[in-house]
Amino acid sequence: MAEVPTPPPANQDTPDVEKQSNTNSANEGGNGGDTGAGPLNGSTTDDSQTPAWEWRDDPANPYNWPKWKKNVQLAMIAITAFSGSLATSIVSPAHGEFMAQFGVSSTVAFLPLSLYVLSLGLGPVLGGPLSEVAGRRIVYLIAPTLGGIFSLACGFTRSFVGLCIMRFLAGFFYAPSLAVGSGVLNEIYYPAERGLPLALFILSPFLGPGLGPVVGVFLVDRKGWPWTQFTVVFLSVFTLIWVLLTPETYHPLLIRRRMAQLHLVPPKQPPFASVVSQFLTIGLVRPLHMILTEPIVGILGLYIACEFGTLYLFFGAFFLVFQGTYGFTLVQSGLVFLAVAFGCVLGTGMVYLCDRFLYRSKVKHFPPNQIPPEHRLYSAMFGTLLLPTALLWFGWSARPGVNPAVPVIAIALFACGNVSLFISSMQYIGDVYHRSNVASAASANALMRYIFGTVFPLFGLQMYRRLGTGWATSVLALIALILLPGPWLLFRYGKKVRAMSKYETASY
Structure with missing residues (x-):
């Protein structure tokens, strides 16, 4: 089972953007708190005639996006979580083939699965700093791109050591995207709107491990174990298409961009x-x-x-x-x-x-x-x-x-x-x-x-x-x-x- 989101606390007040811009680096990928709901005045320029600006009312604020746009974003993070988590268990039916082809023991033959799971545990440590410096979107661009490339390498390798290393690296690059998904939900849905989107997002990384062996058995039985990895590549390409259709959601980054457009002085990063x-x-x-x-x-x-x-x-x-x-x-x-x-x-x-x-x-x-x-x-x-x-x-x-x-x-x-x-x-x-x-x-x-x-x-x-x-x-x-x-x-x-x-x- 892949990294799954931490549901945000329902009983805590939503902090304003000014506070969030100073404290956001203390939150894991946005987990456990809401971001960017409050006002940020744009009167910090040298020109005293510049009218006040409210981030709360700005159309660039993800909270103000139309419902369809929010749902596309939800679909993207859910598809990414599903793809990254399905890759964990899709190799489980290949256990016998690993033993026969590579001459390894039954215990060692589980390493391609176990090492991928281990690499997903690095998600919170890697995803948080990257997403809060470069934004959420870069994390989601990296996941299917590099995760898919290393999965492709898994399919072509003829070395068991190489397979284990490539599997670890594939999970390593998928991991950050799984860690920041709940942060994206916090940034596009108000707390009262999050119930169903959160349930759907949490469900996606649970469905992946359950359906992985179902897909894997047909591939191993008819095509051989490399096709389990090629299937992950196809899913990664499909995921990347969804990522390219979705914009950035990280409020501090969007605020800096918007203030630059309005010739205002943005908060210090x-x-x-x-x-x-x-x-x-x-x-x-x-x-x-x-x-x-x-x-x-x-x-x-x-x-x-x-x-x-x-x-x-x-x-x-x-x-x-x-x-x-x-x-x-x-x-x-x-x-x-x-x-x-x-x-x-x-x-x-x-x-x-x-x-x-x-x-x-x-x-x-x-x-x-x-x-x-x-x-x-x-x-x-x-x-x-x-x-x-x-x-x-x-x-x-x-x-x-x-x-x-x-x-x-x-x-x-x-x-x-x-x-x-x-x-x-x-x-x-x-x-x-x-x-x-x-x-x-x-x-x-x-x-x-x-x-x-x-x-x-x-x-x-x-x-x-x-x-x-x-x-x-x-x-x-x-x-x-x-x-x-x-x-x-x-x-x-x-x-x-x-x-x-x-x-x-x-x-x-």
Whole structure:
């Protein structure tokens, strides 16, 4: 699963552009805050006769774009996220071919998948500084261009080491675009408009890993594994076309351009070294500190990371289980992953329903913009119940004599619970922490996710071969069961936990 967006906090006031131009470098790709909604007067020129200018009312302000233009931008970032995330798992059906062609072990054959996942974890560190100096559009131009070029190199390489390096570099260049997507949403939609666009954007990088093996099995079966990479190239070209159709959205950059057109003195741009220094703090140093000292970040991060790793473990285990238990062909086993994609859609729907009928019903009981963040955890709590149930269901139903539809249903429920846990938890973190702390908390979560997503596939097949489907999946279910109380305890005692935080958090 690729880097996914951090939903912006709903309970924080939108800062004005002047404040944002000074503090924006402390936010990860725009995550965790809104940008550019307030006024900026143009009376800072030498000519005192120059009339005041309001960025809020300017047609160049992305908030003032027509709806169709905003939706084209949404489509672009969603397509980019889908392309970059589908590339993670599209190689999973080629595991056997890698072993046969390159003479590597089963564990080593997972490296092309694992290294791509690892490289995506660099997204917040790379994407933030670049996008806040050069703008969002340059990030989106680089992603499909260089990501596609290195994917093309993957398809032509005849060296396993070369394949691993090229896969890592392809993910490395796609990663920044996945990290700044939520910042783009913050810049084009007002908070009240973001519900559906945010849900669609979050869904896209979840659908990619689910559909990747479905596409990959047909390509590996009929054309060979290089065509999985050529397919990523075709997707990259399609993505690049969408990028070329969309303009810049980063407010500080647009303000500087607009003020130059109006012959006004633009705000000073912070030095690149300062931006990089702040992002290293926000993207690396502070996240590590938050993992160790912040129970909210640590508990939810560990839970999400374990289930993220479990999903990537299944990219190898499902082929072993369904081919070994039911005699499925490679193509039939790959089609099982449609259940993952369907479960992601169900999970997104569950988040929406919880927001619509539970979260919003609480809003009227609290002062404006002061609803306790814990009310964001409803769908996470539902997800915690689904995860161990679905895993045990899958583990002990995937056996001869039981219709294969039964474990497939369990897979869909696991994906539903996984998406519900992730989106709800990240919404909660976005409401709990303020300012750049949101970006650091999100980076901490991403760091844990991608470490687990990289490591889990490397031992998954060995565990399933030695323990069998039932007991191996029961180990994963036990992990989910042990971590289950986390969101429930935070729902009950979250306010007390927030009060003990060393960082600025919501106090209501």
